[in-house]
Amino acid sequence: MTDVTNISPRDKAEILAQALPYIRKFHGKTMVIKYGGNAMTDPALQADFAEDVVLLKLVGINPVVVHGGGPQIETALKRLGKKGEFIQGMRVTDAETMEVVEWVLAGEVQQDIVGLLNQAGGKAVGLTGRDGGMIRAQKLQMVDSSDPAKVHDMGQVGDIVSIDPSVVKALQDDAFIPVISPIGFGENNESYNINADVVAAKLATVLQAEKLMMLTNISGVLDKAGNLLTDLSARQIDELFLDGTISGGMLPKISGALDAAKSGVNAVHIIDGRVPHVLLLEILTDQAFGTMIRSH
Ligand code: ADP
Ligand code: MG
16 A cells, blocks of 8 residues: 555645545435445455545545455355355355355445445445335346347246335435445345345435446446457447457446446446545545446
């Protein structure tokens, strides 16, 4: 990390003052943050993330956190002697895996994040999609990407039917920071495991968020040669899907990001969660980290 102890007080003041136009612009606006990747497992990055989210809240911006938990679920499954299986970037979820997903996400990961934010001076509240009847879901019909006639059985992987954001809005109005686990409920009260990127994207749309920021474990979307693509249009995304440049967890991330951009979320970014304080840099400076997704 850069040593900031030698910056003069005057320069510090100058740096702080440069955030003013951004604070003014975004005051009262909602920002949906997908928290995942390294930023979620490295203690120093966790602390930076918590400080950034709390600072945003205190300057009048409304952060909403949606978290993933792939590595933590993987560890818990391994302990039970189970191995995770993925199809087109989504975790196949049998009944036993669903139980693990629920207790790891809603029990462990969500509460860790709530604790972290509270420790940084915020008032965070953990929710799953069941709370306030927020996320209605149904079984996902996963069509094979190369054979449209083939549908994969993903078990209890959910497809979002609707999101009722009223509980999130009520919390925001009261100075709380919502922290949401990506679990939905079905018609018969059954649980669904939903990819966190998909939840973050849909929630950003329903809330008409100013920004959707997806923190990940890589510098952004990379091209075939491994170079960072700083900017992506819908047409370019189609090409990257077709030629196989995008795979695994990047598939639901980009589809969600593009849907949000097309549905009125002003700025959609996939950003490098390994950069300390990447959220503050992205929101309160003119620096950009990662890939911006355009609506057309
Ligand atoms: P998270 O959801 O926590 O951000 P994922 O593992 O689900 O992490 O998704 C990010 C991963 O997607 C990257 O680490 C990388 O392995 C994979 N990926 C696949 N295609 C690309 C691509 N074109 N550019 C960048 N990452 C990609
Ligand atoms: Mg993922």
